[in-house]
Amino acid sequence: MEQFLQQLLNGIAWGGIYALIALGYTMVYGVLRLINFAHGEVYMVGAMTGYYVAHALGLARQSSLAGLLVVLAAAMAVCALLGATIERVAYRPLRSAPRLAPLITAIGVSLLLQNAGQLVFGADPKFFPPLLQAREVLRVGALAVSNIQLTVVATALVLMAALQLVVMRTRFGRAMRAVSVDAPAAALMGVPVDRVITGTFVLGSALAAAAGILVGLSNPKIDPLMGLLPGLKAFVAAVLGGIGSIPGAMVGGLLLGIVETLVAGYLSSTYRDAIAFVILIAILLYRPTGLFGSEPAEKV
């Protein structure tokens, strides 16, 4: 039982990270109907930024929550800018092009960031500085909760709550929802669609950066190709929850993290990576719109 709870806890921590990345996929899909394959690389850049900022500010050696927050904010800012740039340079010129064109540029951007990453950061893995010294903060029976797990889960929850506030309670959020329902109609109603789309990329990329920092904390080995698989899996999580749905991405991410950890713990770790895709297929075949998605009206 304790073992199970321990695995569940690990799963929740991983799931929170997937959820943060998945939110970016789902929001961009919501407003643009675009699968932004470069999103995993934004997450990688987030982790890398955290690495350099922590070293530059001399925060790498000390364990402090304030230091972590500074690094987190810096990475989120850098990635927000990166996300806006990607949208402006690679996707906006293709707004009226056939739907596959932006998908291919997304793949191009993803390749570009991976290779630029290898050039700038070096291809060897780096070790993310221990911004927090791991220690046990809570023990329930045999279940040990570390400060890192707690930070990861808490940060993810706070960011998700903040996003929910932005989307549901602000003018920008309302504009975003309007664009995702019907962009041309929203434009007619005076919503600045281009600005909303840029804003969506900014939000999604900042969340991906946060995920990158949280991964660096709990799993310190980072490298320029680290975004590839988590990016794809977060995308699976977004589909699982219902792509385009924000609560769906959160639940999908958590579920995927938990299931993966349990499969790795109880069955076999070699199937860890396959399970995400098996879930994906099962969901697509039985409920293509995901857990929280709604059936789009079919146009004839």
Next chain:
Amino acid sequence: MRARGLLGVAAAIVLLALADWALPQILNRYYLTILVRILVAVLAATSLQLVNGFTGQFSIGHAGFMAVGAYVSAAFSVYLGAGWLASLAAVLPAGIARLAYFPLPLLAGGLAASLAGLVVGVPSLRLRGDYLAIATLGFGEIIRIAILNVDTVGGARGFSLSAPAGVDLRYEGIGVIGAVVALSVFVMARLVYSAGGLAFRAVREDETAAEAMGIPTTRVKVEAFVVASFFAGVAGALFAHAEGYVHTNSFTFVRSFEIVAFVVLGGLGSLTGAALAAAVLTAAPELLRGLGEWRMILYSLLIIVTMILRPQGLLGSRELSLRWLRPRSTAVAGRPG
């Protein structure tokens, strides 16, 4: 007409033999390897074009079917074919024995991949648009990870085609590989530009209307998918036998994306466009090799810039053909190829 056809076939055989003999004299191993990779990429791209460009069903898991073809053909050669090849070589000259044997693993790989295509296609093709794309991506990865866990084909170690009995199972006849690819592309072109192929394009243009005209759209989609998987499998089998070693790392979703990029950059609905893009983009990283670390950056920029400047792809849905060289009046309007 018939005599000319026979003459053509004879000329092709002579040309093939000449290419098989001459190319290795002119080019060193490095160039030969690149040439084989280009040919494999051309076949993979044109076969995916059948689904994505002609039937309008967006599939992004093509590397999975290449993997099936590569592994099944490799296993076929190692576990069954080595003996046959040895006994063929005992009675025939080595070159001819190889030539007689080579179609077998290709067929085995192609058939296995088309079976996989059927298994994946029947459930997935109920889905539409992005959901189909995502499902094929997932199936591609599942296939790859499943292979990774089969120990008889090497698992994570990869699978080598050096046979137990010391029979060399590699096949580097560049002319023959080229011929296989050319023949495959020709068959696919005949398929999509024949009357039956109109059904493919009808499904692409408007599924509902096609269904109303009595076209069994689901069957057409599955057909296109199975044929595409067959040729992807052949491409995988060629790759496996030319390289002499296969590993699942060659067939990740990154490879699938690459093939999709060939198709879209070449122009959706253009076999020659896909072939051209596959050739250029496979050669590009090698041509740029002198640039060191910058080459992959330039390569990805090439993809982004091409797409921004020509979102419909290099050739759009037109085909490159010798007909372009003829006077305008003889070309039949609206019938590419």
